[in-house]
Amino acid sequence: LRASSLLTAYLLSTQIFVEQDPVITVTKGGKAHLRCRFSTSGNSKVGTFTWYRNAPAPKGKEVNNDTHPTGIIKEETSFKDNDASIYILETLMQYAGTYYCEVDLVVKKATGNGTRLVVKMPENKPNSGELECICRYKKYSLTDILGKKIFRATAP
Structure with missing residues (x-):
């Protein structure tokens, strides 16, 4: 076997495991921390992550500062620490739903089971x-x- 064939076989056999909190509850106007941790069977640290709302890709809507104008913080530097978490800075009632974290390590993608975001009204x-x-x-x-x-x- 050639070295390139071995490398291809190794990369394709890499598995990605994505973990998300099942449910988080946030008060309207508060900051929501959507956690996403991942691990791999290989050493790949090259890749990206994307969050989707209400369904995984391709049906879900990508979560970004256009879809959530009160602000999304996506820390790209945390990816090397197997962390693909994001923050919604000011949570609105319409942000309630299920959020899916997708990790893409160039040769393979994996998506978490989703985090249901519950937004409650502040106590009067x-x-x-x-x-x-x-x-x-x-x-x-x-x-x-x-x-x-x-x-x-x-x-x-």
């Missing part, structure tokens, strides 16, 4: 101005509301 906690408004309108004292003694309040 009334600020003191809202409580004051409620108290003045209904003639409740703040102590009555916080102490749950509302039954003592008088009608307007």
Whole structure:
């Protein structure tokens, strides 16, 4: 066998294993860390990675700063450490979905099982101005509301 045939056979036999978190939950406006780690049966560190939303390639839509205008951070330097993770800087409700990490090592590609991104609304906690408004309108004292003694309040 020629050396080039051996090299081709070795490269084609290389396997890629891609791992993703199954689910992450982020509050709207927060930063989402979509983790993607990979390992290979060979020593290949030359390649790229791409993320897709709602389906792997070719059906999924590529995730980038055009599809997610609040910002995507893709750290190319981490690829040598077997890390293909990305960050969504400001998560919006419409970003919810399943994200797939694809690792391409030139001779072979592999895709993770997907990470489902759940985006939740922030908790609504009334600020003191809202409580004051409620108290003045209904003639409740703040102590009555916080102490749950509302039954003592008088009608307007």
